[in-house]
Structures are given as structure tokens and as C-alpha cells.
Amino acid sequence: MQIDLSGKTALVTGSTSGIGFAIAKGLAEGGARVVVNGRRAESVATASDRLRQAVAGAEIVGVDADVTEEAGVARLQSEVPTVDVLVNNLGIFGAQPALEISDDDWRRYFETNVLSATRLIRSYLPGMIETGWGRVIDIASDSAIVIPAEMIHYGMSKTALLAVSRGFAKAAAGTGVTVNSVIAGPTHTGGVEDFVYELVDDDLPWEEAQREFMRLHRPQSLLQRLIEPEEIANLVTYLASPLASATTGAAVRVDGGYVDSIVP
Incomplete structure (x- = not known):
């Protein structure tokens, strides 16, 4: 299979390191113009330079914007009005005893891991639908299905993200736009x-x-x-490509067999 994303613009949130950076690299290797996003200008610039060095001829745009806030999403969209591929990778996690998770912690995990993706989908999905082609990919987790005892607030947020993906896939039904989530295992x-x-x-x-x-x-x-980040990126790059045209509304697993079920 040959993945060709030439002529496409792909935005990857939280892409200055880790899984997000690997996804950005995979999309750039496929020929996409890639928008690198993070909160700090310095880290965005560093990641953008690394990608240019790693992928010959890559077109990389760096935008520092905090997409957990409405103002940050508005700033991002002012810099990049439309995208063909949106990868909602930004997320936070951490261990905390269940009975010690405060209301503020619950809100922070929901706003960062769920609401940021929802805002971005609301911002960019209409343009994809108008064009008749687009890809939305939300990076979820095995923790969405196998809720970890040490971080149930994180598990909750990733379960919610699966619902968000499925719901927006229905909103985009029949338009040529696909919306999927990727269940990433321990990476x-x-x-x-x-x-x-x-x-x-x-x-x-x-x-x-x-x-x-x-x-x-x-x-x-x-x-x-x-799992290595590049192994997650391989699946995301495929889902972002024209080859995945019949996959939508799905929760696709790249979890190393962690989830003990045949279907998600």
C-alpha cells in the first residue's frame, strides 16, 4: 500500500514530543503539510525543526496555542483556517488514588482530554464537510475500556472521547469525511x-x-x-489516508492485545 497525503493539511495537537510527534512525522512522510501544535513557542519551534530535518522536503507549520481554552482554539484557527486531517492527540494522565481526585482534577481531565477535541472538531469539521473530504482521528486509550484503578479520571476522559468520536462520525455521515478513534495501548x-x-x-x-x-x-x-510511538503513528497515518475511506465511527485498536475482548 502506498499512502499519499500530498496536497493535504494535517493538524496534530500536542505534537512537540511523544506519540504526537511520531504521528506528525508519519503524516509528513506521507506528503502532508503538517501543523505542529503545542503550548510553548520554543517547544513548537524545536519540534518543527526536528521534523524538517527528519523528513526531506517536509512542509511544516508551527503554531503555539493552548487548545484547552477557547481563545487558543480561535488563535489556532486564525493561523490555520482549514485542515484536511485533524488528529486530536493532546492529553494528560497521571496516577492518583480514586478517593483523592478532586472536582478540579475531574474538570481538568475532562477539559483537556475531551473538550479540547470537541472544540477542534466543531471548528474544523464544517470545512471538511463542505469540501467533501476529511479525516478526524481522536487518540484514545486502552484505559477507556479497562479503567485503571490508579487513574480513573483519565479512564473516564478517554471513554468519553470514544463517545465523542462516534457521535461526530454520525454528524458527518455520507459526507466523505470519516471520524475515528484510536485505542492506543501502553506506549x-x-x-x-x-x-x-x-x-x-x-x-x-x-x-x-x-x-x-x-x-x-x-x-x-x-x-x-x-508500544513505540511510531507503531501508533503507523495506524493513524493509514486512517488519515484515502485508503481508509470505508472506516468511520470506529474505535480501532493498536494496544498490543491489552484489551481482553474481540471487539472494543
Whole structure:
């Protein structure tokens, strides 16, 4: 299969590092003009330069805007009025005992992980529908289905994101625009390394710590290792392409077999 995204503009939120950066790179390799987004101008500029160096001839646009706020989304859309591919990757996570999650924490997780995506879809979906082609991809998590005891507020937000994706897919029915979510499994990023060391002995070397984390906290993983960001990006790049024209309203898994069910 050959993925051709030439002539398409793709926006990836939270794309200065980790999964978001890998997705941005995958889309750029497919020929898309990629909009890198983050909150800090310095990190956006650094990530944009890294992408230009990694992908010869890539057209990269950097926009620093906090998409958890209405003003940030408005600023982003003023810089990039329309997109063909929207990847809602921005998200936060962290361990916290269930009975200690405050109202403010619940709101922060919902606003960051769910409402930011909803705002962006509202902003960009009408243009896609008018054009008759577009892709919306929301990065969810295995935690949407297997709610982790150590971060139920995160699980809640990702479950809600699955509903958001399915609902907007119905709003775009028959228009040539697809809306899907990607259920990502435990993935190796800098933030996850910090999270792993919150739950296992922080004196362990990384490879041992990773194995201990998977053994104790994610034993149902069939992969039995953390997923690399590029493995998530491969699926997202496919879903963003014309090849995935018949996939919409779906929650597609790239979870290393973590979710113990045949369907999501």
C-alpha cells in the first residue's frame, strides 16, 4: 500500500514530543503539510525543526496555542483556517488514588482530554464537510475500556472521547469525511517513563523497570512490552489516508492485545 497525503493539511495537537510527534512525522512522510501544535513557542519551534530535518522536503507549520481554552482554539484557527486531517492527540494522565481526585482534577481531565477535541472538531469539521473530504482521528486509550484503578479520571476522559468520536462520525455521515478513534495501548514516551517510575522501584534500570511495570500493572498485554510511538503513528497515518475511506465511527485498536475482548 502506498499512502499519499500530498496536497493535504494535517493538524496534530500536542505534537512537540511523544506519540504526537511520531504521528506528525508519519503524516509528513506521507506528503502532508503538517501543523505542529503545542503550548510553548520554543517547544513548537524545536519540534518543527526536528521534523524538517527528519523528513526531506517536509512542509511544516508551527503554531503555539493552548487548545484547552477557547481563545487558543480561535488563535489556532486564525493561523490555520482549514485542515484536511485533524488528529486530536493532546492529553494528560497521571496516577492518583480514586478517593483523592478532586472536582478540579475531574474538570481538568475532562477539559483537556475531551473538550479540547470537541472544540477542534466543531471548528474544523464544517470545512471538511463542505469540501467533501476529511479525516478526524481522536487518540484514545486502552484505559477507556479497562479503567485503571490508579487513574480513573483519565479512564473516564478517554471513554468519553470514544463517545465523542462516534457521535461526530454520525454528524458527518455520507459526507466523505470519516471520524475515528484510536485505542492506543501502553506506549513508551518520556511521560510514561516518569509514570512507570511512580509505580515501580525508581532505582531499577529502564528495561527492568519497564518489564516490572508490565508484569505488575499491565499483565494482560499480549505484546508484553511498551508500544513505540511510531507503531501508533503507523495506524493513524493509514486512517488519515484515502485508503481508509470505508472506516468511520470506529474505535480501532493498536494496544498490543491489552484489551481482553474481540471487539472494543
